[in-house]
Amino acid sequence: MIRNSKLIIFSVLITITTILSIFCTVKKPIPSEEVKSSFDTQLLKLQSVVDHNLLPAVEKKDEKAIKASFLLSRAEYKKMEYYIEYFFPSTSSLLNGAPIDEIELGENLIEEPTGFQVMEELIYTSPSPESYHHLLNEVRKMQINLKRVARFNEQYEITDAQIFDAIRLEIFRITSLGITGFDTPSALQSLPEAAAALTGIQEVLKNYNATAELLTPVKTAIIHLNKTTDFNSLDRMAFITDHLQPISNGIAQLRKKLNVSTTSSGSALHDNATSLFQKDAFNINKFVGNYTEYISKEKIALGKLLFNSTILSNGGNRSCASCHHEGKAFTDGLTAAPGLNGNKFLLRNTPTLTYAGLQRGFFYDLKAGSLEDQALDVVHHKDEMDGSLTEATKRINNNKTYLKAFNIAFNDSTRTANPWKIQHALASYIRSLTPFSSRFDKYMQGDKKQLNPEEKAGFNLFMGKAKCGSCHFAPLFNGTQAPLFLKSEAEVLGVPAHADTANAQIDKDLGRFTLSPYPQYKYAFKTTTLRNVAKTAPYMHNGIYKTLEEVLDFYNRGGGAGIGIALDNQTLSPSPLNLSKKEIHEIISFLKTLDDQ
Template structure:
């Protein structure tokens, strides 16, 4: 072959090889794109179930077919829950939100619930024309919401970091919600659904590494599947021996692949893989802006102000007058005493423990921040009767606070009402030590809990359904794993501890602020941490012991003791806990006490 032809042929081959390499590279999808494609396929399978099997069964009034298709749809949803909750959180609320009205106070808007949890109540109710018509309507709404997900997903660009963050949060969601019956309280199908959620995670991880974490997921699934029933499931063992190690294993894989953490909207630190690990929470994520961030100097100043009588009108009260540290910052009274002689305030003194890790304050959630709470208490006529302006003037005449103010706020200005509010709030935000025996047990010290206490945890998170409102690990009404909203519930709390002739307590709760029927007798769900130190219980201090409280829930709340409320959010069904089970739950609750 002539020399020129050889050169031409060589150049041609190089050009073809280069073109093929570029084409193949362009054609090869990233791992994130592969996950997105798999999600689209799984979403289509869910849509097929909703659009055909469930809809047709409902139209044909095939009751067995309805239940079968509904349970299948739930499992398919759980496989992709991690993705929908992360990338479409608003739509996730429409697909699987709580079956109660959502009230937007700023917009004066009442949003009716929709999705699987609403369907579940309809599916498992005795069928009649009305609820089957409602079910058809819910199916049609779900069709539209799934179409919205499909349409927007096509436009999204997602990253590896986001995918691993979504998986991380799903593991935490299973820990706190997925194995409690939270979103399947009637069907009690939570355990098969947890299996489906883990299977969805495994499918994703296989894209990144075919063998990574697969064995641990398989072991987790096998542990669930060998359980005989929902009530008998060992939730604490599953969490410590399977879910937490799985979360750590996935975090190691992410690091090995050099995938960074993602800045999600959760109030957890970005690297948190266990709800019970030390410093799992970033307290600054519970506040509105950087001016409210915590610091050691602000905490120190706030602690001094917490004990300071200069905040009160008559120089005779401080915050600690009603919030004693030895009682987990409560006062041990049924209801606290006011300033005026013989005056008793309306509601039991709430604990300040873990108050910084919630989204609403006071029993009626009237304050949106701890700063607002401090303002209200100091100015409230019968609590401190003071004035922040006056308090600032007093503090500025005291040499004690000049240096502390400067250290806390890094300026030469004097005390102001805002600085007083914020310093107090910073101190209260520091009152979340996570030093209980349960915390130490969950971190690996298996000597911390007894058999009865572990049984109590399993009952609390399972049969007794306590964990469906008091969400782990805060055990308050701020839902894991995002921690973006604090809930209120209507329990039907009686005026007196009388189960024979029970009458509803006269306090209307949130309804006193906002006249929505749904808010009548609604009160914030408080934390149960340090609960053994904070008797008496409920907003009116009606119960003196934890045994009484558990008995109230065991009976079905107000509905179970003869109080009729159309808007009770607590299930009126009896829990059917025996004396031994109640004893176990109370024993578990004592493990939530912080220890120095």
Template sequence: MPRLKKTVFFAALITFATLLSIFCKMENRSNAELVKTDFDQQLASFQDAIEKKLLKAVLQRNEKEIKQSFLQTRAKYKRLEYYIEYFFPSTSALLNGAPIDEIELGENLIEQPTGFQVMEGIIYEQPTKENRAELLNEVKKMQLNLQRMSRFNEQYQITDAQLFDAMRLEIFRITSLGITGFDTPDALQSIPETASALRGIADVIAIYEPASTDKTVSSAIAYLDKQPNFNNFDRLTFITDYLDPISKYISSLRLARKIPTVASGSALHDDAISMFQTNAFNVDKFVGNSTQFINNDKVALGKALFNDAVLSNGANRSCTSCHHQSLAFTDGLSKATGISKGEPLLRNTPTLTYAGLQRGFFYDLKAGTLEDQALDVVHQKQEMNGSLTQAAAKINSSKTYFSLFQKAYEDKSGKADAWKIQHALASYIRSLAPFNSRFDRYMRGDKKQLNADEKKGFNLFMGKAKCGSCHFAPLFNGTQAPLFSKSEAEVLGVPSTTDTIKPKIDQDLGRYALYAYPQYKYSFKTSTLRNIKKTAPYMHNGVYKNLTQVMDFYNRGGGIGLGIPVENQTLSADRLNLSKLEIEQIIAFLGTLDDLP
């Protein structure tokens, strides 16, 4: 054989062997590896769109193209959201985090927001030389963050269990955040962006079940495509008839493939299919360590202590003095009263129902755990003026408490101490979350529980009124799904009186009194709306006597909408333009959140 022919022959043979090797490797790759490869390819397309479309439009100051390319690139992000949020949570905050400063109290560090939500705020305001320079800087920062994420992803080894958990949590994220306008308050692109997020889920399912004829996800996308209008979208139907079935399908596929659950970062049980199912939450994930885990004996002990005046100085005041069970553990007063007769305390008494399912306590979030809250209240001079150490000494002379402590802590001595008292009280409060409202029953399949106005009220709450973008379903407090790892506070600009002619800001400084950051001035925890009909009056100062007044405040745009100059207000100052009927429907829905006997 001539030398040239030999060379060509061997070159062809080597090429064939190489291609065969590559093909075999591709054939032998796991589904998780295929998903990772698909992510890499889509990430590259995402980066390419940032560079060739969004960056180019910003440099050319082409306003129409800026908006179009912005929406296109964020749609690409949404398709990858399930993966980025799960495997790169810190980077996801830089790509699409809330447009507010993040303050690290322990490190005295203020992190400026960046990413799509910041871009949106800039793009949808009147263009200026300054804000377009800021927008350019944001785009460049996003490019760097994506490059870094791409490098890190090369080193990752992901598992089937993680991917199924990521999909599960993405469905919950869509339910609570995606369809509410939480991360697109100006563009109001929640509906088409939800379709993009579901296409990302469909990409994964197609790899694990390539021959599937199931239409669960495609039907949901089709439903979204038919109802693109933000204000008119039927979110209640979408959750119950489309999102929940997708979640069930993902779970059935995982079980069919014999893929185990993974220890999730969410406070939901690792195998929870719906956030609205019975016992969806793992209460123990809201406590610090295994010594604090809840059990029935601790709850019984905590209830006894909660109702006992032994914790107060003088034994004349118990927790029930301010927290009445018939009022969802509030007191019906604008502000709580102290030990001195008629002496008002600083703030309104909050409900204790569902209090255990949050990450911060008191209106100013000064306590990080329920145990810390109990310690503070017992020792606070105006509230109970007591001592846990002294209370323990008194309790240890009681035969009844001896038995209760012995059972609760499996301690033969039956002795009480300050920590056990704190923890028992916290355990009882953590048990006050029955999820037994008409709304809960509806979400579990009993469609007779809500009437037409209540359904409309839910859709307004989660959409046009934007209530759900701060009071996150299913807890309807400021603890954000799907991880439930942080409880939010907001600056609303709450007035001192109901005077709308010459309104003045309430002088309570909120979190600012503890930490003197300008961002914290007048900042208060976002409380739960569960059992809201039982817990009037409302706001931290009890200024509003009924929900109609509360809704009028929000409808006007909070403090700024009333005419109060609140420089750091986090609530949108834009009017909601809700009609009287729409307000009534929202209030009707809120009534469905009251727990039933």
């Protein structure tokens, strides 16, 4: 009986212990859910600042309070930038998009800009009754868009892989845009706002139990930015190499340690890239429409053969290489190339083809959406090659050497050439012209002997005081914006017809306006790459400037506005840069380090 009682008591104890273990077990937090919850809390904080600080300040027209609450609002936004840019890209452009009209050509739509950057222009210019009214409308639109984010976020299920990708891309965003003044040209709050963005990343890493080995560098970078009170004094090159790149590497190591996979985010970078400046950062295939346009060694070889051959021109007297000389970074050194058979000169300067594959629009007026389309246009243009891809196909299919090269490159059942294959082979060759072999690249990849103090000073000016990096985005130094590289920009600079600063007249070339007659596009031209720029003189779409010194002088004066050309739609800031001769020399010294070796 006693034995049975003991068994009963023992069984009851086991049962109670089991029940307690079930109900008292603390549920282990899921990091991705914690990040999402933290975002909701942070979003409420931003909404509160907008509702209770910014809105009343604008309603009272209190300039001091407006500026203070505006800066506080955007600092709160920057802490969440990694999340909003990644999960709500369309809404992010309404919250902090560029202050220029967005034109949807296919739909004939013009969307006026809205958000923080529009507010900044209104706040940091001379106030007027009209500007206060406009600012009040902007604040109210901001309230609506923040509510939209909150509503969308309720429906989202996010993964660890997405979060790690989001903070990886935010490091790249800070590198290329955040420390350049790109989205705060008037307030010049890039450095504290970059610190705020890093603070947001820091909080994410804490949710993933990051060790001091990673958190300390983040904290150190934040302190460094907050201590640097002068926008122009930050050593941006050192900040990137000594702070941002090690942080990015640390994030990648933590991801691997936690067995979190990479994910495809839509960026044109490889999904596992840890630096914008590593040699293999870009996935060239992400710049094409679909897998049928993927690059291969065989296509490149065929494209190079066609590029240097006259077989594509009906007269058999001109090749692509006639105007794009490899020794001059695939330019020709002329103001404009002569037309076929020495006829009239072509409309515009011959641009470099190096790194052309890493952009989203082609020709100075962005009339072609792909390199394949560009090849079609050039071959058929009566003043360039005066050719026909259909006729060229016939000639190729009757030539055993060319036909063999096509068979190797495409290896399909037809075993013949066709116009599309010609276009694609040429495009593949041009896409291969991305060596990233300059002294600048080698320095950013760790070889600190490559650059001297003058060249490093030039980079810091380029990315800071001179504001070059806010249009020529690192690391491509063209108008294709990091970190997604989804769109190539055009700018209205006010380029003159002649290199005359006393009696300057706007060049008659209307740029994008000729094909798409929107007022915003008048005199707009693609922002070309500055890689190999020392080899590609003369400069601008019309080749008007023979030296980099002349180009820098133009920008230093404020573009066209600075030499007396009044354009309502100039997108380049009309304010003088106030660069000294020494600073201009340093910038040019840096630009020369972008030449491939």
